[in-house]
Amino acid sequence: MHTSTPLYISTINLSETDLKIFQVALDLIEDEGVACKVLPIQDTRGHLVVIDMDSTDSETILNSLRPGQVKLVLSPRHMKGTNLVSIKKPIRVDSFKDVLLKICNKMYGQIGTSATPSHVTLPASPSGFAGFMQQLIQIKNNNQYCIIHLQNRQDLVIDGERQMLLSRESFENIISSNLSLFEQAKIELLSEKLSQSDMGNTTMTALAGFLWELAVKTSESILPAGVGEESKFSLKAWPNFTRHGFKPEHLKIAALLAKQAVSINTITEKTGLEQPLVQQFVNGCYAVGLLNLNSKLTAKSQNKPVDVEKKTLMKRLAYKLGFA
């Protein structure tokens, strides 16, 4: 059968149990001569993407996949779409194996079998700053270790287990760098963390704080994958503003997004704030996992417009405390 070319498979938002079932099903189809390679969890570049639709961001991720990628969706309901196969939850090893085998056999006809594994080119990851940020977010979410090689600058190290960034340069220096520095950065995944002697004298910063600052200060309004100016989203939780750098306007945006799902265009209309400022905030929240991209949150009925007198009182209090 197909022993030479591995088929790359992505697993997105699978529960621990479903991942185990998936692994057993995969072992069974490999016994039948099908060569597959599973990408790190949440890496969406696979030829085949297995995705659990129960997570809030699954639909957004599904929509952001390329048309050529085959999607195997695990869902409580039947779903239809181009290059999309739906499997009803809860999944069982036998049925999972049968579906995987069928898809893999069909896909081998499309990707060919002549190349050796080393010649298989992975679909390209998102490029530029968006791609760089996406990789860092995955490393944070998967508690991995990596070195970030920056051009003509000291390397940075991410300790995903402790959720820390280790650097020899000051945090402020790194954050004030140009976007191009990060666009050209190379990320090297490590199988284990570096020892303290390898690291030398370093300063430690919370990884979430680093990602927030990087996204807000250097993203220059590039929106994360899957977010458009008209896509609606809300906040899962407020950013930890006392420990992340913020602008007073961010509080206004957060207060709005905490109450209802709205688009970037609606935020700018309602708050009168400039779009780049809103986009930077959205980027920051996305980077630290606080954005609910599949939100159906609507303003509750009791959220009636704030009366003028209360607004005036709030303005005066803000002024008194030096916020206005």
Added chain:
Amino acid sequence: MIENLTKIVFTGPVGAGKTAAISAISDVPPVSTDVACSGDEKKIKKTTTVAMDYSYIKLDDGRVVHLYGTPGQERFNFMWEMLTRNGIGLVLLVNNDNPDPVGQMEFYLDAFDSFIKETGVVIGITRMGISDQAGIMDYQLKLMERDQVVPVFEIDGRSSDDVRILIQALIAMLSV
């Protein structure tokens, strides 16, 4: 019509930093009814507020925003409802050094539930630097579980900047 007696209420368990937080933003030092601690409270701090803290912020139009701190001990909870009358919002401070700080947060959110629904709440977690009982993510996850998207920030109750950011978030919430 907003009555002249407009209040922001500070609550939370013993040792969470309510008195210090009020001091950080008020026009005059708060009037506190502190007494020497007894029993387990003595292990946390030397004195505690048994009735309430009080101070105020005078606005440029002459109006006054009153700042009330509730007594930390749960045995004084009969006063909580009274103190929240005419309140415009709640500042909940939780001491991360507590054996179950996330549970403490839930307790106060439940106790002030109807007031929070009418107004709004901001949560400040104190003593995070000296205790790793819970991380900010633990509080965020509990709030997500409760379907409450409210500000929860790590703060130093003695830092006027931190307390001001909390109040700033409360103002933002009450203005949309």
